[in-house]
Amino acid sequence: MNRVMKWIIGMGIVSIMIGLLLLLFTFAPGGWMMGNGSFMGDRDDGGMMHGNGGMGRGNTIDLITSDEPAQPLPIPERLQPDRVTDEALYYTVRTERGKHRFFDEGVNTETLGYNGDLLGPMIELPAGKTVYINTINQLDEPTSFHWHGLVIPGEEDGGPHHSIEPGEQTQVRLDIDQQPGTLWFHPHPMGATAEQVYLGLAGLLYVTDQAETELPNEYGVDDIPLIVQDRLFTDDGQLDYDRQMNVDGTVGDTLIVNGAINTTFDVTTNMLRVRLVNGSNARNLDFSLSNGKAFTQIATDGGLLDKPVSLQTLTLTPSERAEILIDFSDLSIGDDLALQADGIPFTTFTVRDEVEQDGEWSDAFDGTSAPNESSVADRRLTLFGMGNMVSIDGKQFDPDRIDINVQQGSTEVWEIYNREDMMGRMTHPFHVHGVQFRILERDGNPPPDNERGWKDTVAVAPGEKVKIEMTFRETGTFMYHCHILEHEENGMMGQLKVN
Numbered sequence: 099m100n101r102v103m104k105w106i107i108g109m110g111i112v113s114i115m116i117g118l119l120l121l122l123f124t125f126a127p128g129g130w131m132m133g134n135g136s137f138m139g140d141r142d143d144g145g146m147m148h149g150n151g152g153m154g155r156g157n158t159i160d161l162i163t164s165d166e167p168a169q170p171l172p173i174p175e176r177l178q179p180d181r182v183t184d185e186a187l188y189y190t191v192r193t194e195r196g197k198h199r200f201f202d203e204g205v206n207t208e209t210l211g212y213n214g215d216l217l218g219p220m221i222e223l224p225a226g227k228t229v230y231i232n233t234i235n236q237l238d239e240p241t242s243f244h245w246h247g248l249v250i251p252g253e254e255d256g257g258p259h260h261s262i263e264p265g266e267q268t269q270v271r272l273d274i275d276q277q278p279g280t281l282w283f284h285p286h287p288m289g290a291t292a293e294q295v296y297l298g299l300a301g302l303l304y305v306t307d308q309a310e311t312e313l314p315n316e317y318g319v320d321d322i323p324l325i326v327q328d329r330l331f332t333d334d335g336q337l338d339y340d341r342q343m344n345v346d347g348t349v350g351d352t353l354i355v356n357g358a359i360n361t362t363f364d365v366t367t368n369m370l371r372v373r374l375v376n377g378s379n380a381r382n383l384d385f386s387l388s389n390g391k392a393f394t395q396i397a398t399d400g401g402l403l404d405k406p407v408s409l410q411t412l413t414l415t416p417s418e419r420a421e422i423l424i425d426f427s428d429l430s431i432g433d434d435l436a437l438q439a440d441g442i443p444f445t446t447f448t449v450r451d452e453v454e455q456d457g458e459w460s461d462a463f464d465g466t467s468a469p470n471e472s473s474v475a476d477r478r479l480t481l482f483g484m485g486n487m488v489s490i491d492g493k494q495f496d497p498d499r500i501d502i503n504v505q506q507g508s509t510e511v512w513e514i515y516n517r518e519d520m521m522g523r524m525t526h527p528f529h530v531h532g533v534q535f536r537i538l539e540r541d542g543n544p545p546p547d548n549e550r551g552w553k554d555t556v557a558v559a560p561g562e563k564v565k566i567e568m569t570f571r572e573t574g575t576f577m578y579h580c581h582i583l584e585h586e587e588n589g590m591m592g593q594l595k596v597n
């Protein structure tokens with residue numbers, strides 16, 4: 099054999115070895131997520147996910163059942179307006195650095211909050227009124243105040259173009275004109291959204307109206323919010339974002355609800371209305387009751403469903419909301435029932451009183467079917483990639499580029515396609531600012547009954563095509579993006595201009 103032949107055979111052997119090694123790494127536990135329908139949590143990652151850069155491998159930490167002593171569920175306080183007139187309400191919201199006690203024993207955790215140490219108050223936004231909010235940044239870094247789900251002009255939206263410098267303040271004007279619903283607010287500054295949310299910045303917005311229904315509506319009594327988030331604490335009880343950051347979305351093993359671990363709430367045998375917010379950076383949450391019984395979903399992100407839907411499990415991706423009714427009428431005084439996420443209980447309800455169920459709450463639904471009819475797509479958007487390589491239509495976010503121009507008042511159908519990646523597959527929660535939309539189709543089929551309502555975020559599974567329809571009522575520049583916050587920061591975001 100001459101030297102050239104030897105060299106060719108040698109290179110062939112080396113190539114085969116490299117190929118085998120690559121195959122091993124790809125399919126081994128803790129390797130890249132391939133051919134796995136669920137991107138979360140069915141294996142131990144051996145600590146490889148911390149602060150990884152580059153490629154991205156999905157989210158790989160399981161939730162654990164906490165052994166913290168149970169504590170009463172904190173209810174975010176209702177923000178009192180500074181001033182009220184016939185037409186307007188005036189509020190003040192400030193970001194603050196704080197310390198929060200998550201653990202019964204141990205240290206305080208460094209956190210961020212609105213008007214407090216962690217999370218924020220509930221802000222009531224009455225439909226038909228103008229709401230002025232004085233937003234103050236008391237952090238030592240820029241932030242913005244994004245009103246997620248509100249149909250308002252781009253100027254007031256609080257996206258990446260509206261950063262407020264440390265020590266600065268600005269007033270936004272929100273003319274409230276949409277269905278009552280459970281919305282939320284969170285920061286959206288360039289490059290720091292994921293960390294600021296992770297450290298505690300998130301608050302509730304309730305759009306309300308005067309309509310009298312028999313649905314439970316006593317705040318904090320029979321109508322409660324649950325902001326559910328997963329977090330990972332360091333051994334000394336801190337939220338170390340830099341260390342825990344995952345380019346495919348930072349996940350944790352501990353569920354916190356309204357900022358607390360392992361919570362309890364006293365109920366009666368009457369119906370309880372629960373407003374669920376998935377406030378996680380990246381984790382999808384499958385909600386269920388510990389007795390396996392059904393609950394009733396009554397609302398999606400932006401308002402009541404056309405009719406209530408009975409469910410045993412409800413999945414919310416990051417930033418999706420749902421209102422559900424839990425029926426305790428089969429239980430007796432002293433009985434417990436827990437709400438759980440991915441099978442892990444986080445809030446235990448204890449029946450303290452027996453009362454007759456009152457009212458015909460089902461009268462709140464008009465039963466008319468939403469116009470979720472198939473329609474031809476005006477635009478097609480393709481979500482693609484993992485980790486730092488995420489894109490929409492092959493492009494990464496550029497604050498100086500408008501990707502889509504539309505006319506004010508126009509109605510469009512968008513088909514959102516989650517193109518599968520050789521390197522992995524993830525569900526992307528697709529969010530559009532400044533609108534509420536309807537889901538028309540999932541892979542050519544009508545959406546499930548519990549998605550036939552107003553939405554601002556829709557889960558798009560790997561390989562799936564989802565059609566949504568929306569009307570652009572407000573002018574200005576708006577973001578559309580993946581609501582896995584790390585994907586958004588890695589560039590899975592585009593800009594829509596309504597002219």
Ligand SMILES: [Cu+2]
Nearest residue numbers: 526580582585
């Ligand atoms: Cu994504």
